[in-house]
Structure formats: C-alpha cells, structure tokens
Amino acid sequence: MFDRTAFERPAIEVAPRLLGAILTKHSSDGAVSVRITEVEAYLGALDPGSHAFRGQTKRNSIMFGEPGFLYTYFTYGMHVCANVVCSPPGTASAVLLRAGEVVEGIDLARSRRLTSKTDADLARGPARFVVALGITLGDGGADLAALPFELTLEDIPPDFDAGVRTGVSGDGGTDAYPWRFWIPGDPTVSPYKAHAPKKRA
DNA sequence: ATTACGATCCACT
C-alpha cells in the first residue's frame, strides 16, 4: 500500500527507500512497470544543484507542495525528467528517478524507446525512464497514490551503494551532495555522471 | 526584451 508519510522526510532519507520500488503507469495502450534501480536526492534550499535552491517559482512550485506527488521538468530543449516530491508542504526536496528495470509491459516500453538497442537501455537514464513509462510534462503534479500511477515500496529495501558529488563548496559538511543511490551491479544503472567533467587547464 | 545555460541523449569517431 501507499503510505504518504514515507515521503514526509528529506529526500536524502527517502531516496534509498525508493530503490527496488515498483512504479507503474497505466495508459490507454497498456501499463508499464519499472523496478527503480537508481535515484538521486536534491535537497531543496540546501542544495545549489536543486531547482528549489533559489526559492519557489512557477516552475518548481510542485516541489514545495505535498509529498508523494510527481515533479516533472523539461530540460536541454528536448528532455523530460521526473521526481518524487519529498518533505512536508512548504519544504522542498525531491528524488530524481534516474534508472529502472522494466518488469511489465516491455513490448510497450520497446515501442516507446525505439533507439534502445537492449532492454537494459529502455529506462537507463532519467529522460529515458520517463519515456519508457509514458510519463510526460503534463504528469507534473500527479498524485503517485492515484491512477494512472501506482507506486509500491519494498518492505525491505535492497542493499545499495551511494555516490557523492564533491567540490560544490569547500566547507566541511556542505560538500557532500547531491547524493546518488543505486543497486550495485544492476545492468540498468545509468553510466552518466551528475555533471560533465570539467576540462583541465 | 535579451541572454546564458542546463538534474541529457544520441550519433559519430
């Protein structure tokens, strides 16, 4: 069952709990379900990399609302990414859904992701993930506890690894985000880095 | 009104 209180905590606590969870979206042409294998936490006002770092705007207002809802955004002129809103209303944090394994509706997912060479590529990467599931920008603000969505957390989350982006700030304790969590060894974990490496001088 | 740039993906080398 869906327990909204599971999301009323900072994204950094919710993120590892989402690993192994099954997210389903029903559409007119069928349903696709994905087992979440990689996520990334964005810590709102505390995180310079978060869309909510500079306060509430029209674009990010969903992040400041009820937890357990979907926050979608459009980027790079062509891609949509999806987050699960965390923290109580008035506080912004979210978990970016970065990768998953398609476990239901794989033919439908394949038809949506014609450039995928292998099934592991169907939902590997945040923009691919939303395409495979049939999520669009218009799903922003949708309640994950209500159709067409279903989200089921694992009772016992799987073991996970965590990666840290450093160098955001030189100060001790504040240079440890955003956090990225994944299921070790899973072939559907995305190979992309949180930030393109800077060219050396 | 204008501008700079990004929580990325894909084709190509």
Add this chain to the structure above:
DNA sequence: GTGGATCGTAATG
C-alpha cells in the same frame, strides 16, 4: 570520448 540538438526558465538590462 566528444559535440550538437533545442527551448523553457530565470537572471539581467
């Protein structure tokens, strides 16, 4: 491993 695509958002004049 690298560069180009492509446009909404938010900061600035």
